[in-house]
Amino acid sequence: MKLGFSPEEEAFRAECADWLNGQMQGAFADIRGLTGLTEKPERRRDWERQLAAHRWSCIGWPERWGGRDASIVQQVIFAEEYARAGAPNRLNHVGVELAGPTILAFGSDEQKARYLPGIASGDAIWCQGFSEPGAGSDLAAVQMRAELRDDQWVMNGQKIWTSLAQFSDWIFVIARTEPGSVGRNGLSFLMVPIDQPGVSIRPIEQINGEAEFNETFFDDAVCDASDILGAPGDGWRVAMALLSFERGVSTLAQQMQFRNELDAVIAAARANGASRDPILRQRIARAEIGLRLMRYGALRMLSNADRSAIDGAALTYKIQWATWRRDLGELAMDVLGQAGEVSDAEGYHFPMLANLFLYSRADTIYGGTNQIQRNIIAERGLGLPREPRGAA
Secondary structure, eight states: OOOSOOHHHHHHHHHHHHHHHHHHTTTTGGGTTOOSSSSSHHHHHHHHHHHHHTTOSSTTSOGGGTOOOOOHHHHHHHHHHHHHTTOOOOTTHIIIIIIHHHHHHHOOHHHHHHHHHHHHHTSOOEEEEOOBTTBSSOGGGOOOEEEEETTEEEEEEEEEOOTTGGGOSEEEEEEEOSTTOOTTTTEEEEEEESSSTTEEEEEEOOTTSOOOEEEEEEEEEEEETTOEESSTTOHHHHHHHHHHHHTTTHHHHHHHHHHHHHHHHHHHHHHHSGGGOHHHHHHHHHHHHHHHHHHHHHHHHHTOSOTTSOOHHHHHHHHHHHHHHHHHHHHHHHHHGGGGGOTTSTTOOOHHHHHHHHHHTTTTTTTSOHHHHHHHIIIIISOOOOOOTTOO
16 A cells, blocks of 8 residues: 655645645635534535635546546545645535445436536535434335336435435435335435425434434425436445445545544643643544554555445444544543533633534444444454344
8 A cells, every 4th residue: 555645746735735725714714624514504615616616626536527537646635635724524525425426436427417517516515315213224224215107206205314404405315116125125226306395304403502414304205217326226236335435535534524633632632731641642642543544544445446345444444433533522521621511611712622522422323333333344344144133
């Protein structure tokens, strides 16, 4: 695995850094350092369009569809400089990193022409509709139904934990399109416009006071018959490929946030003297080591030639980062001490860390609990048999 950078790659780094720093210190200084995703959504849309106008929105995509045909190394460099500049978390992360690559892999030329330009330009924000009240970590248990009537899919059901649905224009869903089917069979991957009478969104207030997640209800909601990725009944395969993208290049954007959070913990420890505590220093060192290991693991995943396959590194990544960030949140509170419990107080200097702690409580739950992740590693990674139901 290559860990160094060539002179040409360092020149690309300088280009990225110059542009990003100019934006964050200029026209977009007001959103520099934003971590939550619900604050200043319109400015975040402006930022998405600004990235697109200068062809930084989806640099790994083909030039034909608004990208730069950037190599994996260039994408790593851009993610690092994006973090270093303090650029905000992407409002259209799901569109650029998940929907777009999946459409590129499975879509027809007509579908690519229909969906990709809007994602690349920042004009079409996407969200993900996988989980349901009775199908969280077990995606194969989804019950949302879709029926093909004439030239439209008609959908009924509910999705939950749909991040940023209130700001989105499109949602991709897994729905059961074969009556009587169970498990992985009979599922289809549909792309649904949100602005229609059949779709309603109810925000879910989180412990940190934000409402990033939503319940999304489908009551005879529709999409065109052509708004299906892959063949009817092929939804499981498409969804698994999408999850491989979630554990691919998109992990680099995630790690830029982790880097900033750890740096904030270190700054707090230096400011209040907690860095003199040998136990806390040791925990900070372990967090630094863990973050670097995650970076190397992400690079290993990205070195896989078959980007639609989930290898062993990808199978372990979710439990790795979720556990690391949960521990980082607890470390942040231990570094702050009692000051960490009064985040609304005047003169409080570390709001990021309070939000980190509260948000990280969900990290080992959403996207597949740690327990589910261990089962996936055992069954899909190690090939171990499932324990029979009712076994002691």
